[in-house]
Amino acid sequence: MKRVVVAGAGISGLSLAFELERLGVSVRVLESEQRAGGKIETDRCGGYICERGPASYLDRQNSIMPLARSLGIAGRVLPASAAGERRLVVADGRLHDTPLDAAAFFRSRLLPKSAKLRMLADLLLPRGPSARGQEESVTAFASRRLGALAGERLLQPLVSGLYAGDADVVSLPAAFPLMATLEREHRSLVMGMRADLKQQRAQRRAGSDAPRLSSFVTGLDELTTALASRLGDRLRLGARIVQVERAENGFRLTVEENGSSSTLDTDALALAIPAHQACAVVRPLDSDLSEILARILYVPVALVHLGYLASALPGPVDAYGFFVPVSERLKILGAIFASSIFPDRAPARFALFSVRTGGARHPETASLPDQELTALAHAELRGLLGLTAPPAFAHIARHQRGLPQYTLGHIDRVAALGAGERRYPGLYFHGNAYHNAGVPELVSRSSKLARRMVEELAR
């Protein structure tokens, strides 16, 4: 029986270990913290449910529901309210809808007429670098297809929303492979997105599992808690992998646990830890791999949860939330209307907002003292929503290295890590540093990786 170690008990490591166990492989998961879940962590306080990391997911991969079923928690999946479908963007200091329907879009005031006309050029323009698998920044892609202003108000907010990143340096095919595929398959991005939307709607009408924004009844950590408890004593908390070296058969790990250090030999090692950690761990094995990992940068993110009496809101806030394009004079990156999407996130008569700050554009904001950060989040939220009272509740979650940045060159870096995996059979890089930070995508990759590992271990 081959020995397999998974490093890291975030959603990537946990779901990988779970899949491996289902395929009959016995694993050991080593997690440096005293809790499992990684970025997924839910705080429940004062009747509020505050997600310190991800708050919801869109299961395009159809990976979470099958996993929840296998864990016996399918009944705990919580679909978002209809508000979850409505996304807002700040333009000229005000909130605007981003309607998906063409007629409503052309009626909306999100863009001036000239920018809307420029967008129509997308229908005629030829394919560009992303469609050919070459890297270009999101800004370059968006300006090329839709024009600068439409790109700034429609695509750049996605970079901010998903990666807290800077669209000028984030690689479109690395961060948004779907868009590159749409351009490749449909030439026009607008036509591609329409076709994609139509397909989703048809799936929904046919009653199949069309992707729907979801979470779990009392928070996303229900999923990681269930995974961790299924792994039982195969999961070791408080065990940090410090380094990996070659051993006679496979690898020798140095593990720090309870202040002491020991070694552990294994045939296979899946590193489902952030790239900046993996970088130190693999250095003794291969300094080139370590250098590549060091080039995957992370940005700080702080989430400020603010709770208000419903009477402080000028009206219903029935949307997912809003994103702030870079040209707006605001420091916050956006906000999720947590209790509009999932009403139980706040006590009755209160509303909960999760304001995102920091990121590549305003990294310094993420380390402001609590009071200043809360005041900033409230002031900017008040300006946009017209709140008439201060928050009744505040909660801050900080991540010094919150989200990995798939900057230009990322595809080559990931390819070089793939070559490293081939150089060291039994070594695997997994997790949000490489392909897609979304929770469903990570779970889906875990299933594929588990099958690949089983195949390779059998050789």
Ligand SMILES: Cc1cc2nc3c(=O)[nH]c(=O)nc-3n(C[C@H](O)[C@H](O)[C@H](O)COP(=O)(O)OP(=O)(O)OC[C@H]3O[C@@H](n4cnc5c(N)ncnc54)[C@H](O)[C@@H]3O)c2cc1C
């Ligand atoms: C603020 C924020 C909001 C987000 N919002 C969303 C969202 O709404 N929807 C969505 O789908 N995604 C969202 N994401 C992204 C998503 O949360 C992450 O991509 C995902 O949770 C990462 O999982 P992971 O297992 O790859 O990494 P992590 O969760 O970072 O897990 C890595 C684990 O490895 C452990 N570890 C580190 N070093 C070592 C070591 N040397 N030895 C052993 N263990 C080690 C860590 O302690 C950690 O538990 C968000 C992320 C953040 C930060």
